[in-house]
Amino acid sequence: MTKRIMIVATDGFEQSELEKPKQALEDAGFETVVVAPQSGEIKGWQKDDWGDATAIDQTLDQVSADDFDALLLPGGQMNPDKLRMEDKAVQLVKDFCAAGKPVAAICHGPWLLVEADVVNGKTVTSWPSIRTDLENAGANVVDQEVATDGNLITSRNPDDIPAFNQALISALQTERATADA
Numbered sequence: 001m002t003k004r005i006m007i008v009a010t011d012g013f014e015q016s017e018l019e020k021p022k023q024a025l026e027d028a029g030f031e032t033v034v035v036a037p038q039s040g041e042i043k044g045w046q047k048d049d050w051g052d053a054t055a056i057d058q059t060l061d062q063v064s065a066d067d068f069d070a071l072l073l074p075g076g077q078m079n080p081d082k083l084r085m086e087d088k089a090v091q092l093v094k095d096f097c098a099a100g101k102p103v104a105a106i107c108h109g110p111w112l113l114v115e116a117d118v119v120n121g122k123t124v125t126s127w128p129s130i131r132t133d134l135e136n137a138g139a140n141v142v143d144q145e146v147a148t149d150g151n152l153i154t155s156r157n158p159d160d161i162p163a164f165n166q167a168l169i170s171a172l173q174t175e176r177a178t179a180d181a
Contacts, residue, residue: 035059065096110154125146153167
């Protein structure tokens with residue numbers, strides 16, 4: 001059975017941090033499902049202006065962590081700041097973490113990990129401006145292209161996307177091999 005990855009985002013997501021991991025996951029044989037607070041589409045942010053729209057597959061109210069194998073949280077400053085005010089988005093992060101499923105967050109995406117109170121004692125990385133928030137939440141913050149601690153996979157910025165993608169795909173392939181054994 002194909003593994004399903006939930007991608008939670010809203011308007012203002014960093015274009016490359018949603019599109020490139022989504023494509024890499026699909027190229028590796030995984031199903032991706034874009035989830036947002038509202039139906040229709042969301043608008044990305046690309047460098048210093050609005051980017052392209054992305055179609056929404058399901059809304060936050062229609063999904064459950066039980067139906068997915070991993071969670072992807074793209075960054076962009078606006079996207080996670082809006083999502084951490086959505087109780088259902090925060091609860092999904094908690095549910096994925098409680099189930100031990102991979103949760104991958106890049107750039108400002110770890111703000112949702114802080115809001116869900118799942119970084120205490122974990123080694124993570126992020127965009128520099130939210131590192132203090134992560135430290136205040138009890139995380140051990142490092143400055144490297146990808147940090148993996150248990151089920152949490154974090155990266156700093158769009159330059160880290162190749163390493164971020166590889167870490168998430170490796171985690172999913174390891175889970176697949178374990179399930180098949």
